[in-house]
Amino acid sequence: MEKKTKEFEQRFARHYDELKWLYCELYQNRMDAFEELCSQLWDWYKNRKADLKKLDRKREKNPGWYKKNDLVGMMMYVDAFAGNLKGVEEKLDYIKSCNVNYLHLMPLLESPKGRNDGGYAVADFRKVQPELGTMDDLEELADKCRKEEISICLDFVMNHTSEDHEWARRARQGDPEYQRRYYFYDNYDLPAQFEKTVPQVFPTTAPGNFTWLPDMNKFVMTTFYPYQWDLNYWNPIVFNEMVYNMLNLTNKGIDIIRIDAVPYIWKVLGTNCRNLPEVHNIVRMMRMICEIVCPAVILLGEVVMEPSKVVPYFGTVEKPECHMLYNVTTMASTWHTVATGDVRLLRRQMDIVSKLPKEYVFLNYLRCHDDIGWGLDYAYLKQFGCLEVPHKKFLNDFLTGQHPGAFGRGELYNSDPTSGDARLCGTTASLCGIEKASWEQDEGALEQAVRFDIMLHGYMFVQSGIPVLYSGDEIGQLNDYSYHEDPDKCQDSRYIHRGRFQWDRAEERKEKGTLQNQIFETLGMMEELRARYAVFEGSADVWTLDTWDDSILGVGRWLNGEKLIALFNFSGQDKVAWINEDDGQYTDLLTGAVMEARAVQIPAYGIWWLYKKF
Helix, strand or coil, rough: HHHHHHHHHHHHHHHHHHHHHHHHHHHHCCHHHHHHHHHHHHHHCCCCCCHHHHHHHHHHHHHHHHHHHCEEEEEEHHHHHHHHHHHHCCHHHHHHHHHCCCCEEEECCCCCCCHHHHCCCEEEEEEECHHHHCCHHHHHHHHHHHHHHEEEEEEEEECEEECCCCCCCCCCCHHHHHHHCCCCCCHHHHHHHHHCCCCCECCCECHHHHEEEECCEEEEEEECCCCEEEECCCCHHHHHHHHHHHHHHHCCCCCCCEEHHHHHHHCCCCCCCCCCHHHHHHHHHHHHHHHHHHCEECCCCCCCCCHHHHHHHHCCCCEEEECEEHHHHHHHHHHHHHCCCCCHHHHHHHHHHHHHCCEEEEECCCCCCEEECCCCCCCHHHCCCCHHHHHHHHHHHHHCCCCCCCCCCCEEEECCCCEEEEEECCCCHCCCCCCHHHHCCCHHHHHHHHHHHHHHHHHHHHHHCCCEEEEEECCCCCCCCHHHCCCCCCHHHHHHCCCCCCCCHHHEEEEEEEHHHHHHHHHHHHHHHHHHHHHHHHCCEEEEEECCCCCCEEEEECCCCCCEEEEEEECCCCEEEEEEEEEEEECCCCCCEEEEEEEEEHHHHHHEEEEEEE
């Protein structure tokens, strides 16, 4: 038996019993569907390129490769950054100059214009949007990135398809086989029962969880938008076919699969249709399937919920699920801290994350393609007089510049006048004051805002996990208001931070004295320091310090005799961090200054990375 067959058989045998057990439990012993899946796994393995199999073997020997401190991510829209996939390939030198070796390309599979939710309504999982290129272009970019040791992440939209997908079109034409791939109802009786327990994702822009289709005289489940039809994972054909769609991407060279909206994929009447046990069975099967066919690939779960609901998606040591998850709550808590200047909630959030097993890997970020939702710990905040509804209003008012003295320049998303709830959009630079100061030509305020921007990134780099930049943040890119003039985008304020990359501003990063140069060079230095010092590794002990000032966050890290005390001033005033690390002199990694880690003076929006080797 040839070597590659033995390799597949060994992997397959390692997971067969559990895979069969989970599959048959989920699908009522549908051995015909299970055997068809197993047969297809061999075909996907057999057709995997030689260099991808080489990478599989390399990463099998080093399964924690993604847990090191030398990974830096960047997320971007292909069209906004470089026009198309060929353009991204031509800009790889710039991406490398940002120290980026984890590149998240935002949704780029074929989706209908004007009805795609930013690319999350996929009409064809095997085609790239024509204006972005072809699947061959994507594969060529992945090949080039692999040679440069850059991993590519791509979204895999599991919960739904576009209503323009072939399955949806056939269902609409009356084909019962394809109707069984979605949730259709002849009347509103069962949808009404669902609505009693299932929350609404977008109560203002897309209320309810079902859409009436007059041409079919049926209701279809649409958790997100009416043009996104929820897939019925009770049907094993749906699971099998979606696995094949995923493996098609991995065989093109995509080595990080971002599972979009994973908590929603299993529906049961009488529940909230979120985080049900069957979801974890599905993710576990996907993990095993990747370990059989393409073990170089890792799964990133998009679970936009509090830690108690996020952590289960890591699975267990014996039965792991996702390799990585987003640190969503810390991101929201960060912007709460920006607005309030009070670090107590952020400190509490960091303490919760730091106490989790070190095997858990989070992606940390300041901004992303999506809005900022205020899912904060209001039970904790209540002791400080922060009640949920008025506090959300304060945060939104401050970060949109409506509050007296506010420096934020964001816009609201999905504002609900009835509940007073709304989410927030904007770039890092605009939210932390660079836009306001630049517009008002206030040099003092601009200096502080740039320092604040850098401090926020320095804080992100100190967290355990993988830091992910949002494209443009490395040059302090501001909000793009041109979306208001685009009929396909003007109703979605998230496009304010999805604007075209400003290459003219990027050129200014080379000019000393520009804010672009200051941000780009300082972030680059931080990224290099993080990769150089072992104390930034995920296995380090992490804790927060008492600074005896609620506007100063103190973070400690320790690993094998290396110690880091990082201090971050969220106040617009110079402060003193009343710490007392009574163990001699430290060196600030960012400036080279030597000082004791006690009663440390820190300027407004300042940062120290105090390091000591024992």
